[in-house]
Structures are given as C-alpha cells and as structure tokens.
Amino acid sequence: MTPDLIYGATGIAVFGIGLVGALCAQDRLRRVLALKLCSVGAGFLLLVGAWREPPSTPDPVPHALVITGIVVMVSATAVALALIRRLQTLEAEDEH
Amino acid sequence: MIAPLVIFDLLLALTIVALAVAVLCLRDLFAMIVVFIIFGLVSALAWVRLSAPDVALAEAAIGTGVTGALLLKTLHHLRYVTGRLGQNAARGLTAMAPVPVAVLLANAAFCGLITLGLAVAFLGAPAAGPGFEGLVAQAMPQSGVEHSVTAVLLNFRAYDTLMEVVVLLAAVIAVWQIERGLSEAPAPVMGVVWQGFARLALPVIVVVGTYLLWVGAEAPGGAFQGGAMLAAVGLLLLLTRAYVPQPGHRGLARGAFVLGTAAFCAGGPSGGQRGPRGL
C-alpha cells in the first residue's frame, strides 16, 4: 500500500464522479464544478505518475503540466461562470 | 501492521471521494460551493503527500481560492438577479431543461465505462520507469534557476507557459465581452471589523505574494501562486469598496493585461504574474 496506489485509485474515482456530474447534473453551476472535479482527478493521475519512492525526487515535468492545467482550468471556469451570469440575466429579463 | 501514514493516506483518500460525491449531491448551492472549496484544499493536502508542494500551492491558491471567489461571485449575482425580481427560487435560474431518465442512465453507463477503462489503463501500465527527472537534472545548470519545477515551467517549456498566459488573457477578454452591459450586483457592506482586517492584511499579502514569486526560483512557489495572492489584493479592495470599478478604467486595465503578456514574450518570468491578477 504505497501513496501512488491509494491516490491513483482516488484520482480515478474523482474523475469518474466528475464525469457523471458533468453529464447528469441538473444545474449549470454544478456542471462547471463537476468539470473541475475531473481536472483534479486527472491531476492526481499525473502526479501519481511523477511520484517516486521518497529518497528520490519526483519527476518535475508532470508537476509543471498540472500547474499549467490548473491555470487553464481557472480560465475556462471564469469564462463558463461569466456565461452563466449572462444567461441568468437574460432569463430573468425574459420572465420580467 | 499497517504504517500510520498509510492509514492517514487512506482516510484522506476516502475524505476526498466523499467530498466529491457531496459536491454533486448537496441541494443548497452555497453549501455545494463551500464543500467544493474544502475538496480543493484537501486534495492539495494529498498532493503534498505525493511530494508535489508546488502543485499543491497552485491548487490551493488558484484552483480553490480564485475559483472559489469566482463561484461565490456568480452565486451573489444569481441571488441579486432573483432578489430583484422577487420571485423564482434561486435553483430555478441555474437549472437546465429536464433530461429523460433513459438519457441520464445512458450517460451514467458511459461514464462508468470510461472510468473503468481509466482504471484498467492505470493498473495495467508498466511499472514506473525513469521519467524526465534525469534529463531535467542534466539541463538544470543552463536554466539559471535552482528549482526544477520552475525551470521546467519557465525555461524548458516556456512556450507552453506562454500559451497558458495567452489563454488567461483570452479568458479575461472573453469575460469582459460576455459581461459587457451586465448590471453588476453591488459589493456588500462589510463593516469596520472587516475594514480593520483589510487594512492589516493588504500590505502583508502584497509582500508575501511577491515573496512567493521570488522564492519560486529555488523552492516551491512561483509566478502563478504569487499572482493568485495579488489577485486576492484586488478582491479585498473590491470588497472593502476602496476601489469601485468604473467604465473609464477598462481601457487602462486592458492595456496592462496586453503589456503583461508582451513582457512575458520578451522573456521576463515576471510577466506571468500579470495574468491571474485580472481574474
């Protein structure tokens, strides 16, 4: 039982949960969050791939990739949330 | 005999999965966002266990902090819109058109298949051979910095990082265009205790954010993490109403963003800090 096995399983589970949420969730905010869950799950898998037994240091390239992924994900989330705000306003005006 | 750290890892893993399920299941949107923030922080803790402190810092600051602020802003806007109409529960506005149960089931089955495939691929992958760490260690003297993750981000894969700064810029421009003419929910009045906190915290956040940026050259830290701290400064200023966004300032802000990206193209690692600030 090493951390890579435990957290590899966690990553797969989180990715799966996120996928289910992204396809099945009923409200928009939750779908965006579900996609973010997917990205965290993928981050887990990349980091597990980079992990080495403690005396040796982990592989820095996947680490850099995950950081890039986090930044890109926050950009995507910002755009998605702005779209949600716009949609809310439009719908609210329609009902008015 | 199981080592205590393994028990800790297992507990942490279970917590993460439980929190992820809770994000999908909680009915109250505010509770969902709070649980999501906790999920991000606990995953960051797990990433420290995978000896990736840089990534954990980035996830805590950007993936959880900035994202959480954006989510709360969206929820605030949502409640503002619904409150102004005085009807129509908050859920109604975020909800999408109902989907037939059969489609839902098909989707779930599809997800299950993909996840299963992922698991098979993960377990069937060959045992971890040597990755890039040898190559990175060889090239480290040429990079001019002492921390390997920073070297990969800013030196060896600089085009990749440039791309991500451009993505940030594109996102900021897209958000500006989408929100053009949208009536903003006013920032809440927070009171004197909050003002006192901001007065104390603002300068320290600036200094600590800059320190993170500086220390990225040799230890965990870096431009994006420091940039997220500086983004927090902007948020604090908005929440204290010390700065009220005005249409006239937009051109100035746009210029600053484009300049930041241009500065990064010119090769300065400091250009990266400009990007996250706008979010």
Next chain:
Amino acid sequence: MLEGFGAILIAMGAVFFVAGTVGLLRFPDIFCRLHALTKADGLGLALIALGVALLAGTAGAAFRVALVWFFVAIASATCSHLIARYARHGAGGVP
C-alpha cells in the same frame, strides 16, 4: 526532548480541534457553533503551531509558522464576526 515536547503540543492541539468539531456538530445554532470554531480551533492551531515551530528548529521556519498563526487567528475572528453579522441580518447581508 524537544521533539517529545513538540509532539505533546501537537497532540494537545489536535484534542482541541476535536473539541471544536464536536462543538460544531452538537451546538444548537450558527452563533454557538461559531464560538466552538473560533475558540477551540484557535487554541488548537496555536498549540500545533508552537509544536511545529519547536520541531522545525530554525528561526526562519518558526517565524513563518508564527506569521501563519497570527493571520489565521485574525482572519478567524473577522470571519466569525462577518458570519454572525450576516446571520443576524437574515438572508440579506446587503442592506
């Protein structure tokens, strides 16, 4: 010796965190829960920070830990004040 003392402090801090969490679960309303969070967790964090500073040994690390403790303490007092204020005003918060 120093390690043992640090470990004892961290364990005591953990006990206070457990107490705070039990209070959070048992106390009847949001204001009482804030009491549990600010006081018990505040002392728990202080003890853990002290223990970690002892274990870390260097002055620089101790300073960073002290800085973290200071800001978490102020932020927790401010946050609990804001939450209580918000809860008193009902769902509004924006007057």
Next chain:
Amino acid sequence: MRATTPLRESAPARGHLPPRPDILAPHICADGPEPTDTNAVPALRPGPRRGRWHRLRRWLGAVLVLAVLLGMLTGWRAESLVFGLPAVVLGAMLPLLLPRVPGWRLSLRGALAFALWFAVQSVRGAVDVARRAFAPDMGLRPGFRPYPLTLPQGAPRVMFANTITLLPGTLCAEIEGDMLIVHMLDTRMALEPELAALEGRIRALFALPPNPELCQ
C-alpha cells in the same frame, strides 16, 4: 429540545449592571459623529502631531514593518529587493485607499501585558467551549447583549471586537454605531465586568488614558 439563540438582543439582568457613568455619554467619549474625521478626537490624542507629516510617519512605519517582514521571509538576501522594494512601497500605500481612521500608537509595556493576558484568556475560552462540547448537558443559554463602546474609532475598536471573540463565552456579532452586539453562550454569565477589564487592557495597549471620564 435544545435552546437556540433568540435573534433579538435582551437587556442584561439588572444585578449585573455596575454603575457606569460613561455609558450615559458614549458619543462624547467616542470620536464624534463623523468617523473619518481625525480632528474629532482631540481629547483622546495626547500628542497633537497630525496632518501630512503625521501621515508620512505612519507610512514610513508601515514600510519599515513590511521591509522587516520581507527580510525575515527571504533571509535578508539583497537580490530579493528587485521584486521586494516595489512590493513594500506598494503594500504600504494600499491601505491609503481605504477610508481614513485615526492614528494609533502602541505602548510596549501594555503590549507585553496584553500578550500574556491574551494567552491565558484564549486558553480559558478554549477550555470553556471544549468542556461544553463534551458535557452531556452543554449548559447553553445563548442570547445577544448590547454593550456600549467607549473606545475611539479605528484600531482600538477593531482590536476590542476581535478579542471579545476569543474571550470565554462571548462573540462579537455586530457593531451598530457606538453599540456593540455581543453573542453569549450563556446569558447568565456576567458580561460587563469582563468587557470592562478587556477595555482597560486595550486602553493600556494603545497608550490611551485609562478611564473614559477624562474626556468629559
């Protein structure tokens, strides 16, 4: 059925109210109706150094503190100043964007005494709440109590509000003008003596005159 907090604050029990002449005139002791006007607190400020020179001194003090912070974090390395110097200057300027509050100064003796007292009180508060959390009968009778503020605006008040939150059984819920709304875990406890003692300590910490009658 457990008692929850009623949302209205109730007047304190008669027996707990000590005679406090200053309560009758809180608006005189506090710094007047206009909170942003520094000139409204002449009686409480012993040294009349004000105006531009005073603000510059405060700013330089902030720069000094931030520079020490940066030095401690970076291990006093000279090359950190490339990023550090602009950050320190900018950081010290940011609070100027916030509404102005009266200046303050710390007394070293008051600060030492306060730190010691604060440590003891936070242990008391935490033990009290932990005992209640584990006790079968939590002994709660929550409720709100008003408490008139006599401390001047700005840092002393904020410090007072934040420290109340760490005292046993009390939590600062709101500041309405010159009235502080305190949430108590047990409204049978005596509130005024504790808060009056805390007020005295804060006055000592900020080198303010000890008794509020002075300002009349």
